Amino acid sequence: MKKIYFDYNASTPLAPEVVDAMQPLLHDYFGNPSALHWAGKPVKEQLHNARKQVSELIGCTPSEITFTSGGSEANNLALKGLYFKNQHKGNHIITSTIEHPAIMNPCKFLEKVGARITYVGVDQFGRVSPEEVEKAITKDTILITVMHSNNETGTLQPIKEIGEIAERYGIAFHTDASQSVGKVPVNVNELKVDMLTIAGHKLYAPKGIGALFIRDGVELEPLIHGAGHENGMRAGTENTLLAVGLGKACEIAGTPFGKIKELTDYFWNQLRDEFGESVVLNGHPEDRLPNTLNVSFVRRVGQDILDKIPQLAASTGSACHAGSIELSPVLKEMKVPEEIGMGAIRFSLGRYTTKEEIDTVIKSIKEIL
Template sequence: MEKIYLDYNASTPLAPEVVDAMRPVLNDYYGNPSALHWAGKPVKAVLHKAREQVAGLINCSPGEIIFTSGGSEANNLALKGYYFKNVHKGNHIITSKIEHPAIINPCKFLEEIGARVTYVGVDQYGRVLPEEIEKAVSKDTILITIMHSNNETGTLQPIKEIGQIAKKHGIAFHTDASQSVGKVLVDVNELKVDMLTIAGHKLYAPKGIGVLYIREGVELEPLIHGAGHEHGLRAGTENTLLAVGLGKACEIAGTQLGTIMQKDLTDYFWNELRAEFGDQVVLNGHPEERLPNTLNVSFVKRIGQDLLNAIPQLAASTGSACHAGSIKLSPVLKEMNVPEEVGMGAIRFSLGRYTTKDEINIVVKAFKEIL
């Protein structure tokens, strides 16, 4: 069996077009984009183009795009930056119990310095109920942050409905869309979000680059102080090389959404597993409202990591890669009230642009042999 990669939610390979777009920057665009001379101007131009490409994918203005070092920094800037700048209005934040650690841990930090955080639960499919968000709103609520889609189960959250609640109460709304951008349509105006996080390495761009979309008029305190880079919100000379890569990746995603979603292949994979193993395999997450590339299944009364260890050529995950090394029941599955005998057997398969039907057939056959 050749090596098969089904862990695209953890990280994606660089798209060839992205590599091609970045190559000239290595040699020809060495000036500082803030410089006004001949070496700086073309660098500033390619950086602006990258900003336009990202903005085009999520339907916003290029001036609302702030480049960061990745999704974690973008989330920290959104939460800490908004809290520090607006704590005089209130100290209450609403989030969910199934957020990525890049949201949960900043919230825990803010609690240590005076914030009050409400962590709402989810239903059996891993979805936040909008009415629970509304119930949690109080007079001192200043920020709501709910992920667009869950990185483990792929379940899509009712972001538009939550956005309407936030708007009704005059509360800022942030969503971590790291797993969603490039897989499903993400429109910041349709979703009614004020801030949105993008992680480059989740959509065929390099690691080490991300974006925080900040709606015009939303005020944040910078985490990194210095010169006035990134509209004064992130000091430090811009990483032009990686920004160009992310810009190209977003341009590609905008033109290929229909072809890279992989829903047919994901459905085929699930049907094959169900036909082979029947009730011994269970779907985790929403049956319809989930990312088209994500299949989180449990092999009942098995341990997911043991199964993966038996197929070393297969790259997949027992949950989020951030929980690697732990065989405890995933916190996400625990919040969904998945029984332990089911949850311990969970494996997250995440398909991508280069996944083939032949690879799926090989994986199903491999599981058949070890089970």
């Protein structure tokens, strides 16, 4: 059995077009983009073009894009930057109980320095209720942050509805769209968000590059102070090489939406045909990322199955500790029973997934079970 990669939600390979776009930066364009001479000007043009490519994918202006080192930094800038710049207005932040650690841990840090955080729960599909978010609002609420889609189950959140609530109350709204951008259409104006996080390595760009959309008028305190790069939001000479890679990835994003959904649906239908009620879908049956299939093999252990298919790269929804099974925080919040949750495996497909690979994985799982 050849190696098969079904872990695109963890990280994607570099798209060939992205590699090609970055090549000139490795050879010809070495100047500092802030320099006004012949070596700096073409690099600045490359950086501006990359910013434009990112902005066009999500429907904002280039000036509203701040390049970061990845999704985690973008999330930290959004949360800490908003809090420290606006804490004179209030100290209350609303988020959900199923956020990525890149949101959860900044929230825990902010609690140590005076912030009050409300964690809104989810239903059995892993969806946040806009009504519950609205109920949590107080006169001191300055920020709402809810992920666009869940990295484990792929469940899409009602971001537009929450955005409308935030807009009505005059509260800043951030969404971590690291898993969504490049997989489903994302437009910051339709979603009514004030800040949005992008992670390059989730959409066929390099690791170490990301971006934060900051709507004009939103004031943040920078995490890194210095010479005022990135409109004063992130000091330090710009990483033009990786920014160009992200820009190209954004330019070519979106073309395989339909194909990947067809493959994911085929995969799920094959699993149901083979295993019937012994396999359960985790997450929303329809409102989820087109590439993500989180399933549980009932009364089995997901990691045990993957251990017997070493050529397959996929993720589990539980961890084994000294013979005991601990469900992921997301599955716990969804109140998935242990006999189901312990068998969870996240298969996340991508641009280079084939039907033949799915058939091979189905065959291997059938032999094991």
